[in-house]
Amino acid sequence: MKGPASVTAAAADTRAEVLARIRANQPVPMPLPDMPVFERGSGAALEAFAANLARMGGVFADADVTGDLGAFIARTYPDAVVVCSAVSEVDGTRRVEDVRAPSQLDDVDVGVVRALLGVAETGSVLLTEAQLKVNALGFLSQHLLVLLDPAAIVPDLHHAYRHPAFFTSRYAVFLTGPSATADIEGVLVHGAQGVRSLTVVARA
């Protein structure tokens, strides 16, 4: 039986050996290309976002939801019992701040979060632990409602990856529509493991 010291020594050996073997075998160095800037025509970001979200199975809720979000939620999810909110605009039946363990979200019907930004090219919303509070909210909930400021829509993924969240947050996810699978005969099914539906509401 090896003691902890010799286990550590063996691990250091492996690391050194793998790196040495890579250095010995690396082909002639090739340069790193500069990243070009791809020009995008201006305007219509919201329309493109909505169209691409729909293509990915998500729903972009119309502008008529300028009013009370509580009423919108009641109308959209008539059978929902547990609404767990991570945003100040919606009270919900449970505050995500009160959730201690991720597994407590097992019974959530609707999760409500605010996106950091939207990506027009793909219809994606960006969320981090700062928005989700409990990361599992975006996945254990049966349905997800996402608030998005239309001013926070960027044209494409190149722009999105400039966001500082990728350098500071523990976790960041592009969510693009609901959970989906086509693993059986290519038949598309929404709600494979994660949320069954994803609805985005434009709200500054």
Next chain:
Amino acid sequence: MKTSRVDHAEASSRFIAAKDHVTFHDRRLWDLRTKRDRAGAEVEEWEDLRTLASAIKEHTLTHLADYLEEFERNAQRNGAHVHWARDATEHNQIVHEILRAHGARTLVKSKSMLTDECELGPFLGRRGIEIVETDLGERIQQLDEEPPSHIVVPAVHKLRRDVAQVFARTIGTDPTNTDVPYLAEQQRRDTRPYYLKAEAGMTGANFAIAETGTVVVCTNEGNADLSVHVPGVHIVSVGIEKIIPRIEHLGVFVRLLSRSALGSPITQMTSHFRAPREGAEMHIVLVDNGRSERLGMSDFWYSLKCIRCGACLNTCPVYRRSGGLSYGATYSGPIGVIVDPTFNLRKYSALPFASTLNGSCSSVCPVKINIHEQIYRWRQIINERNQLPIVKKEAMRMAGKVLASPALYRSAVKAARAGLEYLPRTVIYNPLNAWGRQREVPRAVKTTFREWYLKNRGKKS
């Protein structure tokens, strides 16, 4: 230990025998290829992205050791534990040790080709740890005790009635109900309790970013995120070739990956794990398992650029009609044909012949791997090392003679034409003629091109 050669032709004949399976398989994968074409055509700078992706990968692989050290430094700074594994056994031992230290009995796992390559499932199973594959296709394969047959769609060779049978046998569904949403819903319900009770979750990685120590996982079902965000321990298995230098490079690769794989602009979830969530642990296992050796093979190191999109499988006429399981290896299709022999040349020496060399794989590859050229190069090596079966060798020797001599070639064409026209079917479609198997030999033409040319254009004007 002597390993036996995988007989691809024999294995595919079993697949081809089930006619409705082959027809569906062929159509489904070609549909993915068509969707890929459409998705690529929508992006104006598509070819620029492919060129960039290829160059970024080549740069990274030629500076791999430095980037791995940078990745390790940043991941550790973020609070992740970084482990190194020389080979599959070391990888499995490291994973087992982490699980043992946490008293884990159940591991929820999202799709990872690397863990299949390392045969982690049987290793942990023998040590009393239950692994639950959470991707639907992967779960179907696990419950049926079969390896995945495709990099992206693991159960693509099965029809819905096969899945209904597997689920009825293993998770107690109605065997007569072959409705696809019903089957998917049953798996969702069966898997959910495992996320809640598992002590640890495991993912692979599509990309690992040196600059930030981030691992990126692309899925459509959300199973990777559930596997990470509910249990208290996240283990990531990463092949050392998955490193890319900076966050900004993700824009290039993420835009290419799902468009090449499924024809969608992005996967439903693209998850970036930079640090463990508060109170949780994150372990990253960097795995070599033959990759550093491949890096030193001047003809074959380019295969390390692969981002596992599966586009080369979908476009390959041999793959579409023989099924992934016939390759007898973790990696199937054109990419498997060039990667598998680096693991075991003797065992996989038949695979480079499972190709028509049409080059379609290379032209759809998002990172521009010269797949068909590598396939051809493997054939040369296998011939040089005397790994060709004797029948194939003799046939090639004869073909070489005939094709090298115009006179011999012309008389052979004439004889073949006469043969195809007048020989009874049993002579053409018999076990000795491989070209008569599973296909109709084309009708012989009345006039060869040479005869037509001599008659019409042969005279000097």
